Structure formats: C-alpha cells, structure tokens
Amino acid sequence: DIQMTQSPPSLSASVGDRVTITCRASQTISSYLNWYQQKPGKAPKLLIYAASSLQSGVPSRFSGSGSGTDFTLTISSLQPEDFATYYCQQSYSTPMYTFGQGTKLEIK
C-alpha cells in the first residue's frame, strides 16, 4: 500500500499568516493527490484535486503544488474559517485510496 505522511501533525498560526502543510507519499504518485478540509462534526470537503487544481467554490487563497512524492498545501492568508484539520489523499493506486493522518490547524 502507498503510505501518506503529513507534516506537521499540528500547527498553530494567526489570522493573516501564510501556512504550508506537507504531504509525502511512500512511492511516486505522479499528480494523483487531493487535499481536503474537515471541520469538527462535519464531513471532509474537497479543496484541491490533481495536486494543484482548485475545486469549484474554494477560495483562491488555497493552493497546491508538487508531483511525484512531495506535495504542499498553502493557505496564503489565514482566515478565521480556515482553522480545521487538513488531509491529503492519493488516488494513484486506485481503488486503494489512502489518506494522510491529518494536520490540525489551530489558532495561535
């Protein structure tokens, strides 16, 4: 199975900060990498697909980059509603989809 490792596991930041979350795959996955945001008690929400494509309706302060094994999610200027847990997910080894363990973004 392809393992997905996110770092850091948690992160404290302030409104207006630029934040970067990293996801590393245990083997190359080309650009088959998606990012999700999950708020407490809610289902995950797709933010970025195919490593860098912004899902419709998602604010442009969210961006993704990377290919192969190393990927990043960047939030250019944190807003209060962005404090949540973020997950990466690979779809290279379809159908065995795997998720990272999550990065919890908290208010400093």
Next chain:
Amino acid sequence: QVQLQESGPGLVKPSQTLSLTCTVSGGSISSGSYYWNWVRQPAGKGLEWIGRIYTSGSTNYNPSLKSRVTISEDTSKNQFSLKLSSVTAADTAVYYCARVYSSGWFAAFDIWGQGTVVTVSS
C-alpha cells in the same frame, strides 16, 4: 445538486453485522465516471477507505476489511449499502458515504454525506 445521506442503526452489538444505506438525490448512481464509496473515521482519528461500487454493481474493497465487507446497490431506489460483519469495538466510527469523480487524470472524493455514528457495544 447531488446529495448523499447515510441511514442505519447507530448501535450494533459485537459479532453482529453493521448495515448502512446511502441514499443519493439529485443524480443517478448509474451515471458514468462516478464511484460510490464508504469511508469511516474513528473518533479523533483519520479517514479509512472501506470500499466502492460502480458500473453495474462492480465492487472493490480495502484488503484489510475485505473478508467482512459487502457493498451493494439498489438502482431502483438510487441507493447503495454497506454490510460489515463480525463487528468489534474497533469498528466504532463515523461512517461516510462519498462519491468519487474520476477522469483520466484524477480521481477525488467530491461529494460526501454528513456521516453517521455507529457504536459497537453490548
């Protein structure tokens, strides 16, 4: 606008079978390019893909659960279902149904149900 809604018992006894249904509205589960999935999340933990159904009832399962999982569909009701047998406390989780949209160059979970909590306890 496609929406997914999980339903089923919130409490299941150990060794019994967990049964959940996902009702899809605003679109047909028989549509091409879509895969209909179950994902679970134990409290405070990450997301685990359970399995999927697509194209005339074809299925794929997570190997770690394959011996206990069955996913089926009822196209007349626009529903798909999950059965997980021989449950233990480790199967206690929020269970989500979710749609994967797949093209030639990506596949992503683009629509999720709200999730349903299932507790395994006697």
